[in-house]
Amino acid sequence: MRNLCDHIARLQAGGNRSFGRSPLAAWARFVTLGDMIRTVVLYALALAAGAFALQWLQYNYLVRTFPVEIYIALIAVAFAGLGVWAGLRLARRPAPETFERNTAAIASLGITQREQQVLELLASGKSNKEIAHKLGVSPNTVKTQVASLYQKLEVQRRTQAVQKARELALIP
C-alpha cells in the first residue's frame, strides 16, 4: 500500500508543478469554465458588433466610394485583430502563482493531517524541537511523526523528504 513506485506515475499527473507543453493544454487545465464562457461570449459579441457595423457601412457609404478590395482588407484586418486578441486572452493563465496541494498523492500515501503540518514545518527548515514547540507537543512525538513521514515517502533524511514532497506537490 505504501509503495511509492506504484503511485508516482499516477500521482505526478495530479500535481500542477509540471506545466503543459502546448498553450492549449495549459489553458484547458488552468482556466475555469466560467472564464472560458465569458471569453467566448465577449468574442461573439464583438463579432456581432463588427458584423453589424460592416453591414451599416456597406449599405450606406463605403461600397459606393471605395473599390471592393479595400473593403475586404478592412474586414480582414479587423477580424484578424479580433482573433489575435481572443487568442491572447484564451492563452492567458489566470493565476500563475497559485499552488494546489496534490491531495490525491497525500491520500494515496496515507499521510495524515498532523503529518502534513509536520512536513510543512520540516520543509521550512525547523528542527524537531522547534516543530514540537510550535505544535505544542513533545519532541519525541515529532520524531515519531517525522519517522513515519520518512517511511511513507521512502527517504532517509529530511532534505530528501523535502525534495520528494516538493516533487509530488505535497508542499509549495
Add this chain to the structure above:
Amino acid sequence: MRNLCDHIARLQAGGNRSFGRSPLAAWARFVTLGDMIRTVVLYALALAAGAFALQWLQYNYLVRTFPVEIYIALIAVAFAGLGVWAGLRLARRPAPETFERNTAAIASLGITQREQQVLELLASGKSNKEIAHKLGVSPNTVKTQVASLYQKLEVQRRTQAVQKARELALIP
C-alpha cells in the same frame, strides 16, 4: 559584506521565479527575438495566401454565385481563425521549465563555485559523506564548505539552507 538583509530586496528582483502578470509581459520576457520574427513571418505569409485565394475566388466563382454577405462571412471567419491561431502562438511560453541561476545573488553573497556544487548536492538530499564521495574529497572538506555556506546564507541547518537557496533562486 555578507549581510543578507541588505541584499535580499535587490537580489530577489534578479531571480526569475516570479512570472509576469500579463500574458504579454510574460511573452516579451520569455520569447526570443528569432521566435517572434518567425511567428510574424508565418502570419504574414498566411495572410498573403488567404488574400490571394480570396482574390482568385472573387474573380472566378464566388461573387457570381453567392450573395456578398456569405463572402464577407467567409473572410471574417478565416481571418478570425488566423488571428486566434497567431494569438495563441504569440502567447505561448517557449520553455516553461527553464531556470536561470541568480548569478547576481551568488556573487553578492560571495558563494564560490565549489560551494555551489556542494549546495546543489546538499539540496538534492545527499549527506556530507555522499557529497564528499561524489566530489572526490574528504568529508571534513565538505563539512567546512557546508559550514561556510551556512555563514553566507545566515542559516543554521541544511534544510534552512535549501529553503533560502531556493528563495534566492540559487538552485532550481
Add this chain to the structure above:
DNA sequence: TACGATTTGGTCCTTTCGGGTGATGGAAAA
C-alpha cells in the same frame, strides 16, 4: 614576491537526527 582568497584537510566536542521498540488513550470502523 607578497598578499589574499580558495580549496583542502584535520581535531574535539556537542547537538541533532534517524532507527528501533514499546506503550497509552481516544476515535472510528468492522
Add this chain to the structure above:
DNA sequence: TTTTCCATCACCCGAAAGGACCAAATCGTA
C-alpha cells in the same frame, strides 16, 4: 464490542550534522 488507526510520549543507541578551532597547498593579483 472488538479491532484498527491515529496521536501521543518515552527510552536507547548509533550515525550524522554542526560549532569552533587550526593549518597546509594552490592560485591569481597587486
